[in-house]
Amino acid sequence: MTTITHRKSRIAVDTTTPDASPENLAQLKDFYWTRESEPHVLRRKQILAKYPQVTKLCGHEPLTKYIATGVVLLQFLSAYVLRDTHPLSWKFVAWAYVVGATANQNVFLAIHELSHNLGFKKPMHNRLFSIFNNLPIGIPYAASFQPYHQLHHKFMGDDALDTDLPTRFEAVVLSNVLGKAFFATFQILFYAFRPMCVTQIKFTAVHLLNVMVQLAVDFLVVRHWGWYAMFYFLMSSFLAGSLHPTAGHFIAEHYVLNPSYPATKNADPSTRTLAANLQPETFSYYGPLNFFTWNVGLHNEHHDFPFVPWTRLHTLRDIAREFYEPLPQIDSWVMVIVSFVSGRNIELWNRVRRENETKLSLDEKKKQTEYN
Template identity: 65%
Template sequence: MTSSIKHRGNNKTYEFEFPPSDAPIEELNEFYWSHDAEPHVLRRKQILQKYPEVRKLTGWEPSTKWYVLGIVALQFSAAWYLRNTYPLSWKFFGVAYVVGATANQAVFLAIHELSHNLLFKKPIHNKLFAIFTNLPIGIPYSASFQPYHQLHHKFMGDEYLDTDLPTRLEAIILSNILGKLFFAVFQIFFYALRPMFVTQIKFTYIHLVNIVIQLAVDYWMITSWGWKLYCYFLMSSFLAGSLHPCAGHFIAEHYVLNENNKPKKALESKSEGNIDIVPAETYSYYGPLNALTWNVGYHNEHHDFPYIAWTKLPELRRIASEFYDPLPQIDSWVGVLWWFVFSDCNKLWNRVKRTGKEKNGAKIKNVDRNQE
């Protein structure tokens, strides 16, 4: 079966092959495959062309380091407070969930800001401060995060270089209620371990420094204050990437959920210019939890301008509002966790991937056929 649709905005017709509704499940369960470049580069060029003053928003935000110092101090203080509390007690869990997970989510996202060199002018200062910021996480993380996250920005959607994407094995096994619940509870492990199985990066001296300093501080804490304190750091890190309100951003940023999810059979539509080849692949959230997460909810804005610090992303949206207001948005990170797990239309398949090869479900036959 074939169908021709007109892509909104580029005035070209694309002819697709798509499977019938009774096709084998392995054909229907597929990622959204795109042969187009990711949208952020184009939108950045369009915004800069219309609003060149946006360039003045780029650069580091020196005030961020003081907030980070406060969060790290808060975590060490909470750990000291719990040093004689049994880790499986309700008191320990409650503090780790309310204080620790919220603080460590801010720590993770501070390292995200540092990976873009947005706290200090010199990259090496950002790398070293990220190692300090890493301390409440309990395991070395910051040095590995930066190169993988840079690949995510430069090659968004690439099935081999963008390790934010779920693998085919994950999508096959976990695209059911129990599987999605398992993914939501343990998503911190997926984001930490998946990159090592998909793409290998070079081990550098920064990785070594990150490991040595983290292990030295961990050893000092355990021998001086006890192992329960270290358990607080580990539990805080786990809960920060589990069923926690702030953890909703992991899924909200790039998964195609709910009404944004266009079934593959939508390619059968004969409507003139009323359908995109693939849905949007980045989603912003403008709610109050941004105050705890360095405005990471401004995610379209961040991908468009990754070198604008968190404090200036709302100003970017204000200046270029006509570019961002029409884009689909996420209203609730808590809702995202619920919808992702319990809605049948939301699966791990709901991500946009790009490659030069033809894929099942949407094989482009004729591209770049100009229309009058």
């Protein structure tokens, strides 16, 4: 028994034997709401109780800075080579898709590693190096990513603080085939602008430095290599978060991709209680694309132990195999995108969501006052 409910109808639902008949798999009209704690804290405690040696896997990975530097230099070399090639030519687009997008996805996820202070021992060194890694993205991104991503880990599924969650507006407007195709194509823009619309973070000196360094390098690239080189960086960034194989991880990580758990048969769909059978909130992928993406596919492992670097996530899985093998897995990031766009039962609603504790406590106090 767990409590996964509609916002307006918090009813405990017995989901141990869900009826997955076709008539019950109605299209979702709301998120999977729950008051249960996110699963990673509990599993971390269980793993540490049985395998305390896992703590030795935590810490920075010196190899990260060398690989990340190589990828950044590869992107600058590519921009230089393509500086006289028209951005709409087949050569430019093909190189930007195959090489540029893969490289910039690697850059995005190098910044992700650095946001957990896994590249250097000192946090400030990680922040400064992430600004260097930001350069081939073309727009300042690294300094803002860290605080928003830390909120995602600390308050996973939180209605007000987890900016990885699609907004209600997104879900209402885009939960159809054309809308999902639009979302999958332009998802990098959603991840870039949604956080600023959902919650605000403090603007610091590191943010200012990120902006200044990025604009200075962009200016130098345009002045000495021309606009085509700059377009290469921007196109690479766009394609990295669009219909690209490595971009499948954005959807694969936390969307409920096997919604075999039905909505209960309430007369009014707007107050339907959603059964979730301890619905898994995080999915791991163990395929070859992890080679290009710092093993981000091992996402259950990462959320359980965010201070274990990319080189040791497989070791973590091997040590605690009985905890991870039973969990649902993703076989293909490419098919995740295809299924997301074309699947009737996979919408932007397919995320587990929690009421923000501050808002929830205020709502409950208000209800108690009204009742009394």
